[in-house]
Amino acid sequence: MANRTVIAAGATGLVGRxxxxxxxxxxxxxxxxSLVSATGADAGSEVFYSRVKGELQDALAKLPFEGLVIARPSMFEPPRSPA
Structure with missing residues (x-):
């Protein structure tokens, strides 16, 4: 029987998908x-976008959910060449 409701923050990236x-x-x-988060989300950030994303994540963490997963996208780096 389906009885759980889930909020997934960051469900558009590789892991979130x-x-x-x-x-x-x-x-x-x-x-x-589903909510979309961001790399660098931080409620204390001086960057407006990062601060708002961080504030949202902090607010969600305070709600009485059974569980909360916030998946943030990561930065992809090109493969390194051998030294």
Missing amino acids: EILQGLLADPSVAAVH
Whole structure:
């Protein structure tokens, strides 16, 4: 029986996409709500975008969810050449 509601923050990246697919396939999950986070999200940031994303994440963490996963995208670097 589906009885869990999930909020997934950061469900558009590589890892988030996999988490989202798993949640959608889980028969115990009744609903999934998705929020997009950002690399560098920090409520104390001087950068407006990063600060707002961080404030949102902090606010979500204070809500009485059974669990909360915030998946932030990572920076991809090109493969290094051998030295």
